[in-house]
Amino acid sequence: MSSHQPAPLPIANPTSSYWMHQPHPVLENFCSSEELPSHVETVIIGSGISGALIAHDLISRCPNVADKRVVMLEARSVASGATGRNGGHIKPDCYKNFASFQERHGSETAKTLCRYELENMKASAQFIIDEGLDKAVDLVKTNAVDLFLDEKAWEDAKAALKLQLEAGGDLSDITVHDKAQSEEKYRFNDVLGAVSYPACSLWPYKLAVGLIExxxxxxxxxxxxxxxxxxxxxxxxxxxxxxxxxxxVGKIVPVKGNVVAIEPSLDFASRPLDHTCSLQWGSDFDYMIQRPTDGNPLIFGGCDLAHPRKLTGPIGDADDSTTTPEIVDALLQFPVKYMRGWGNEASARISWSGIMGFTADELPFVGELPGRTGQFVAAGYTGHGMARVFLAIKALMQLAHNEAIDPRVPRVYFDIERRLKQKDDEWETMLEEAYSGQKESRSVPLERL
Ligand SMILES: Cc1cc2nc3c(=O)[nH]c(=O)nc-3n(C[C@H](O)[C@H](O)[C@H](O)COP(=O)(O)OP(=O)(O)OC[C@H]3O[C@@H](n4cnc5c(N)ncnc54)[C@H](O)[C@@H]3O)c2cc1C
Structure with missing residues (x-):
């Protein structure tokens, strides 16, 4: 499928993810009544984390149960889209994109975009605790570590941090580590340096379903x-x-991602990672958490360059009924090659795929649809919804209720009309630049696998 074709409805027979192996006993396939109500106040389309947060906000605003005429429609089983199939990570992108954001939107917006994801992560964790869902979703408040395996990526990261500092950005949550520190502390080989900052891991399916329940x-x-x-x-x-x-159509493009739950080696079972990771190969990255329970599997996703059509392969692919074998192999080879003391082999407990909605400017669309009063959208998180959704949905609900909008949420998210008017060919070029210009920088380290 090309990026100009409308995304199809979610397909009927998706792969089953690690997270969905503990389905909700009642809600997985559930209808509140035999017939759909003919008239309601609000219809929420989709039961992922966006829909779950919208439902939670709407219902808690309305004290009278009889007035709560809110319906949620889900094409497949509950939370079976990206939320049920991602990497289980709220990892704020808080510095790496500063240079490109600054070039496109200016320093102030670039600072807001980077700071936003940290604020969003902290607010999400606090919300989960306040809602009493932290145990149910295995919330772990920890640090994420970006480990750099590519010289240019490492130089770019340091340059981005310098630029952000010079622009007056707040880097108080961010720590830079040299090679020796990175390899020793984080148990990886061949790392050039690392950057760490606060992050969370969690069970995203259980969060969405818990809020819906x-x-x-x-x-x-x-x-x-x-x-x-x-x-x-x-x-x-x-x-x-x-x-x-x-x-x-053409403005939010489906992109397929593959993830594997890998059984830990003896060393990593007895001494699990106490941080989450992102492997930086250039302008693209892979992502990993180690689960705190359930035999401590690694949840590892990415490795898109191993696709037979390289980085352009996953673009436009909306089929989450299959995995990409070359990518699954590359994900399984990684711990053996790069994780210190891992051992000689890695085996998959389960592998799956999921579909993300990418935009060319790498930012989501949040707000009311131009010319369609009363229709709202939150979509196109560009593979980064867990790190962006919580405050964005709060702000969407504030907008829908004519309330003051949280100033931490980047205004450019709401700039739907201007971004939709951008010509298809310009948007297409931006899309290609954003997602396939990464080939060169990623090719070196992946060839070493
Ligand atoms: C492999 C993978 C890895 C990821 N890794 C990360 C990560 O490391 N960090 C991060 O922050 N984010 C990550 N994400 C992205 C994150 O999971 C998403 O951005 C987020 O879950 C989006 O939530 P959502 O509710 O908007 O969409 P979804 O969870 O996709 O929910 C949308 C729902 O709508 C349903 N639906 C679609 N069309 C219709 C229709 N016409 N009628 C009714 N229902 C419909 C779908 O079935 C789906 O259940 C990843 C995603 C994937 C797939």
């Missing part, structure tokens, strides 16, 4: 296996939900 006990109606097939204006001026085509 809470909202349901207060009136939310959930309909799984019920795709929305169109959204149109009825004669009475109300929105009518039937189909899903429209505004974002």
């Amino acid at each position: 809470k909202a349901m006990s207060n009136g939310l109606q959930l309909f799984t296996n019920t795709p929305a097939l169109a959204v149109s204006l009825a004669a009475n001026g109300k929105w009518q939900i039937e189909t899903s085509k429209g505004h974002f």
Whole structure:
């Protein structure tokens, strides 16, 4: 599928992820009633983390259960999209993109975009604790470490930090480590240096489903296996939900990611990593957490250059019913080659794929749809929704209720009309630059595998 074609509905027989192996016993496939209600106040399309947070916010705003005419439609089983298949990580991107953000949006917006993800991570963790969901989702507050395996990437990272500092950015949460420190402290080989900062790991499927369950006990109606097939204006001026085509064709592009749950070697089982990781190969990266329970598997995703069509291969691919064998192999080879004391082999407990929504400017669309009063969108997180969604949805709900919007949320997220008007060919060029210009910088280290 090309990036100009509308994304299809989620396909019917997806791979099963590590996270979805403990499905919710009731809500996995659930409809609140036999028939859909014919008239409701709000329809939420999708039961991922965005929909779950919207439902939670809407329901908690409405004290009277009878007024809560809120329906959630989910095309497949509950939270079976990106939220049920990601890397289990809230890892703020807090410095690496500073130079490109600064070039595109100026220093102030670049500082806000970088700071935002740290603020969002802290607010998300606090929200999970306040909601009493921290144990259920295995929330671990820790540090993420970006480990640099590519000379240019390491130089670019240091340059980005310098630029951000010069622009008056707040780097108080960020620590830089030299080669010896990085290899010793974080148990990796061939690392040039590292940058660490606060992050969390968690069970994202359980978070979304936990929030939906809470909202349901207060009136939310959930309909799984019920795709929305169109959204149109009825004669009475109300929105009518039937189909899903429209505004974002070519502007949000599906991109397939592969993840493997790898059994830990003896050393890593007895002494699990106490941090999360991101392996920096150039302008692209792979991501890893080690689970705190359940036999401590590594959850490791990325390795897109191993795709037969290199980095362009996953772009436009909306099929999460298969994994890409070359990528799964590369993910399995990584610990043997790079993790200190790992041993000679790595085996997969389970491997799966998931679909992300990428935008050419690498930022999500959040807000009301131009010319469609009362229709709101939060999408196109560009593989980084866990690190962006929480405060963005809070701000979306503030916007929908004409309230003051949290100033920490970058205003450019809401700039939908201007970004949608950007010509398709310009957007396409930006998309190519953003996601396939990474080939060169990634080719060196991956060839070493
Ligand atoms: C492999 C992979 C790795 C990732 N790694 C990270 C990471 O390390 N860090 C990070 O921050 N983020 C990561 N992400 C991204 C993150 O998971 C997403 O940005 C986030 O989960 C998006 O949440 P969402 O609720 O917007 O979308 P989703 O979770 O995809 O939810 C949308 C839901 O809508 C449903 N749906 C779609 N169309 C319709 C329709 N017409 N009618 C009804 N239902 C519909 C889908 O079935 C789906 O359940 C990763 C994603 C993947 C796939």
